[in-house]
Amino acid sequence: MAKLDYTEITPKDKYLNRKEFLKALGIAGASVAVLAACQDKPFIAGDDLPRQGVIPAAPNSGGSTEEFGNILTAYEDVISYNNFYEFTTDKEGVARLAKDFQTSPWEIQIGGLVENPGPISMKEIRNRYPTEERVYRMRCVEGWTMAIPWQGFPLSALLEDIQPQSSAKYIRFESIYDPKTMPGQSNRYFPWPYVEGLRLDEAYHNLTLLATGIYGEDLLPQNGAPIRLVVPWKYGFKSIKSIVKIDLVEEMPVSLWMESAPKEYGFYANVNPTVDHPRWSQATERRIGEYSRQPTIMFNGYKEEVGSLYEGMDLRENF
Numbered sequence: 284m285a286k287l288d289y290t291e292i293t294p295k296d297k298y299l300n301r302k303e304f305l306k307a308l309g310i311a312g313a314s315v316a317v318l319a320a321c322q323d324k325p326f327i328a329g330d331d332l333p334r335q336g337v338i339p340a341a342p343n344s345g346g347s348t349e350e351f352g353n354i355l356t357a358y359e360d361v362i363s364y365n366n367f368y369e370f371t372t373d374k375e376g377v378a379r380l381a382k383d384f385q386t387s388p389w390e391i392q393i394g395g396l397v398e399n400p401g402p403i404s405m406k407e408i409r410n411r412y413p414t415e416e417r418v419y420r421m422r423c424v425e426g427w428t429m430a431i432p433w434q435g436f437p438l439s440a441l442l443e444d445i446q447p448q449s450s451a452k453y454i455r456f457e458s459i460y461d462p463k464t465m466p467g468q469s470n471r472y473f474p475w476p477y478v479e480g481l482r483l484d485e486a487y488h489n490l491t492l493l494a495t496g497i498y499g500e501d502l503l504p505q506n507g508a509p510i511r512l513v514v515p516w517k518y519g520f521k522s523i524k525s526i527v528k529i530d531l532v533e534e535m536p537v538s539l540w541m542e543s544a545p546k547e548y549g550f551y552a553n554v555n556p557t558v559d560h561p562r563w564s565q566a567t568e569r570r571i572g573e574y575s576r577q578p579t580i581m582f583n584g585y586k587e588e589v590g591s592l593y594e595g596m597d598l599r600e601n602f
C-alpha cells in the first residue's frame with residue numbers, strides 16, 4: 284500500500300486553478316460566463332473529495348490515496364470564499380477586509396471549571412503542541428462543502444493540560460471582539476462576540492482539532508488565524524475562528540447562532556440529511572468545484588467515528 288503524504292497527493296501548486304481547469308475541459312471564453320452564472324462562485328476543485336476519516340499525514344503514516352480520493356478543494360478557493368461575519372457577510376469580501384487583521388501577539392484566556400486557568404500565548408501553544416495534518420470535509424449549513432488539509436492538534440491535548448474539573452460538562456469558546464478592526468461587528472443584529480460550544484465528550488474526541496494552518500501554511504486571517512476550532516462532523520458554523528477565550532462550564536453554552544435564531548440553530552448542529560434547516564433542505568450538498576449536488580452524508584461521513592456519542596438521543600429534538 285502506498286505511503287500517504289498529502290503533499291504528494293495534493294500539491295498546492297499542482298491544483299488546477301480555474302483557468303487550467305477550463306483549459307483542460309476545452310471550454311472557450313464564452314462559456315466562462317455561463318459557468319459563473321450557474322454557481323455562486325466558479326470554484327475549481329477535484330471531483331472526488333475525501334468522504335470520511337482522517338488522513339494522518341505524517342510522511343510515514345499508512346493509507347492509500349484511492350481510499351480517500353485525491354483532489355481537495357483548491358487553496359485559492361479555501362482562502363477566498365469565507366464565512367467570517369465579524370468582517371462581513373459577503374463571502375468574497377472577507378479576505379480583503381481581513382487582510383491587515385493583527386493575529387500576533389495572541390493569547391487565549393483559559394478559565395472556568397479547570398485546575399489550570401490562565402492565559403496561554405500562541406508562542407506557547409506552538410511550542411507545546413506539535414501539529415499534525417488532517418484532511419477533513421467541511422460542510423456548511425448553507426449546503427456547500429470543501430475538503431481541506433488542516434494543520435492542528437487535538438483539542439484533547441489542551442484539555443489534558445488545563446484539566447477540567449469534575450463538574451465541567453461543556454466547553455465554551457469565544458472569538459475576538461474588536462469592532463474597531465472588524466467592521467461586521469458594528470452589525471447589531473448579532474450578539475457579539477461569536478460564541479460556540481461542545482459537550483465535553485465531543486471536545487475530547489480525537490477528530491476535534493484546534494487548527495493553526497491549512498495546506499502547510501499558517502492560517503490566514505480570513506480562515507480564523509491564528510487558531511480556530513475544526514469539528515468535521517458538525518456544520519461549519521461550530522468551527523469557531525480566531526479564538527481568544529476558552530471556558531469549561533457546567534451549563535450548555537448558548538452560541539451566537541442559538542441566541543440570534545433559536546428556532547433555526549441548535550447546540551448540536553450535527554450534519555444530518557434528515558433534519559432540515561427550517562428555511563432550506565439539508566438532504567443534498569454541493570461540492571465546491573462541481574455543479575451537481577450530492578446526497579448529504581450523516582455526520583458528514585464520520586458516523587463510524589462519532590455515532591456512538593449520540594446513541595439514544597433524538598437528533599431531531601437535539602438539532
Ligand code: MTE
Binds near residue numbers: 367518
Ligand atoms: N467563526 C467566527 N468567529 N465567525 C464566523 O462568522 N463562521 C462559521 C465558521 N466559524 C464564523 C466562524 C461558518 S458559518 C463557517 S461555514 C466556517 O467558519 C467557514 O470557515 P472558512 O471561512 O474557513 O471556510
